[in-house]
Amino acid sequence: MLLNEVTCWLCRSSVISQQPSVRRTSTAGILCIGRRCNLWSQSWRRCCMVASFRLTLEEKTLEGETFLTLAVKAGLVENVKMLLDHGASPHTTNSKNESPLLLAVRAGSHQMVSCLIAGGAQVGQVCLKKWTAMHEASRAGCVHVMELLLQHGGQVSQTDQHGVTPLGIAAEYSHAEVLELLIKHGADVNAQAPNGDSVLYDAAGSGNPDCIDILLQHGANPNIHNLSSQLPIHRAAYEGHYLALRILIPITTRRALRLSGHSPIHSAADGGHAHCLELLLQKGFDINALLAPHISENYGDMRKSPLYFAVSNGDATCTEMLLKSGAKPDLDPLCCLLVAVRSGRYEIVKLLLAAKANVNCYFTAVNDTVFPTALQYCLKDEVMMRLLLNNGYDAEKCFCCNHDDDWDDLTESDYSQHQEEKVAFCDFVSVSWLVNLVGRVVLILLEYVGQVSLCGKLTKILEKHKEWPHIQLDHT
Template identity: 25%
Template sequence: MKTLGRGLNANAKNVDNRTALHYAVSGKNTEAVQLLLQRRVKVDQKDKFGITPIHLAAWFGSLHILKLLVQAGAEQKVENEDGLNILHCAAINNHTEIVEYIVNDLQMKELDKEDKSGNRAFTLAAEHGCVQMLDMLMTQYNMATMKPNERGDTPLHLAARNDHLDAVQLLLQSFDTRDEVNMDGETALYQAADHSQEGCVLVLLEAGCDPNILTDLEAPLHLAVKNSHIPVIHFLLAAGCDINATDKRSQTAMHIAAELAKIDVVEMLLKAGFDLTIQDKQGKTALGVAVRADEAIIVDMIIKAERYYAWMKANPELNETVHSEYPLTFKLDHRNETKQLRSMAWHLAYELLKPGDWKRLAEHWGFTKEQVSAIEEQWTGQHSYKEHGNRMLLIWLHGAEVAQLSLAKELYQGLVVTGNSKAANKMRMEEQSTSSKNCSIS
């Protein structure tokens, strides 16, 4: 700073139109600020963004420097290119002591005005999660407002979108604002779901926000599925959202999950009991979408679910806890308890069944034409029918176990009825041989 005494220009600007005073203030260098003010530098010099030193003092929370600038005659109402004044700058950064000075000492409450985006100090504090600032503006200065900005976003929108959970909770406790929509038709809940802000989604739902308001024919559940965000999906389902709501392509969240082939998401949605008969604008059900995407695992999961819910509908007196000791799942079965059954299915499909045999079995067990066609779409070569048969048998085993059927008996009878007595007898002989060996070992 001694160089200032050698005739250098203290008001010199760099390429951004910033002077030494800008840097001294932003660096909270009180000594440098005092020295520059003694040299009578221009205190209201704007940089290329319209920011003056007094903006920076409020932004960085330098109360003493702010007072020095005011004493030096700095313009207190100055705005930058975005229309931000010193009250806005303090609110954005939660500098409550700066706001107290502006309102109590400077008596400049009129600075509580909209910037060029339509945001007031309260709105900006919400956007940046400044809970202390929000509380002070509400309780001490009556500056609270839920008025939307130019985009139609309320403080609740901005807090939720940016995952400021404490701010969201304070706003929900203090105001009745819940389901207001912005210029794009988005609610605060929609924005929280779109940004995968699970904490905010939960508190918004608990506060009674409507999960079924569509934005451009898209519900929060569609967004959560697209983002594959399991917690948000769980919260929305638990809140009783409309699981069969369709978007502009007439697709449900289940269609989207099937196309994206996210197994855990598909599993969660299938357990929720979606209407799997709904068709999109191309006439595709969720099963059809999975087939088109060539996602065999998803195809099989959906068929398992279709058969499970058809069985439940035909047996309304039964409860899930009665017919299975294992939690309901539509995923591939990797349990040790069913390893032998899965090996049996593979052996039957790959070594005993001929082309067309698996289809006759599927028809006997009540598979629909659409389900058979969906399985058959997978192509692995000239012997694809073997894999098709294996997949069909595993799907059947899933339902047979749920219904607590005698698997060996049902399989034997199915083979006999469909004209495959040779395979039936061979399977029975192999089963008896295995049982005999087990008895000998024991």
């Protein structure tokens, strides 16, 4: 009678949904059973178990959870024990390929983990992305759970799909106690992932000085590069971890830095960390250190200087610090000033001009022009244009060309054919996507030059613009 009553209750609760060949159970329904079973007597729970045996204990909900994974997630230890006692497999994973043991470790439940191991759970079971309970314990930072896993066969050298050991995970998540425990059980402090990242590199990324000290005390090498030529000191500088950086500076060799092809000054500037820049400068690092060719060529703009990183990131604070400390503004193939002008960074442009950046620099990789390059990037921005002109931009170069007065209009195809030659201003602005700007630009330029000649080509273009009467007046 009791068994029938339980079965009827299950049906009324819509726990079971049967289809011709597949039976599925809703998460809500199973959780409902799990919670009620937790309140009922032991005999009543067993009755429920027996009554529901027409569903196997490995059935999954629509969301892909099993009875056991749901019980573990809900933290119901007694229900987990009962399911295991009645044959539920501790190895069956949910739809995310997470085992009950991994979920118990994630919850940090020593009792649940112990129960599952006693029920046959395998500590080394590989889940999604080759992630194991050991990796999960390292991420969670639960020392007691890690001890339990190690006592039952946990492997300190097992790697996930990225080739990272539990020690690397503990370092990444700043769990010093777990680090010490794993090292005590033989973990390799100089283990490297396939991309070359060392455990110390991971620790530098998290910035925990205690973790870094523990690794160094047990022989971790701070001079191991990864495949991107990055050292732990670069990682600490990029992430802005001041204390970690202070530890790594005196123990990182100049040889290792030279072989890496770049300075931690680059990393700190790229990360935007002025306090780390200041520390590195105090320790004697060269503010004008240049990227080695094999590093520079990884960037499309072929950048070289630390200042370039700050400018390209739009970081006025680091730009100002670097310039005040003696950074040279014109060390890169694409000058920092051009980068700032193109990005419309007025404050940074002012800082660079105050530091004597060459306002008349050229970048010929795209357009080899007669006039200095900066004007190309601010034809629509009068404020930026005047900022350059007021600081010595050579406006007269915009009126230098070899055109005769009867020069016919240059077509866009002609423009393309003349790219191998130096391009005059009148040619540059005559294309369809710029020609509408010419009137206003020329009117401004004429304010900053003496008597100049307007070639026939430029005159023909200007005659079509509303500014032409004013230009005639200013030009005569």
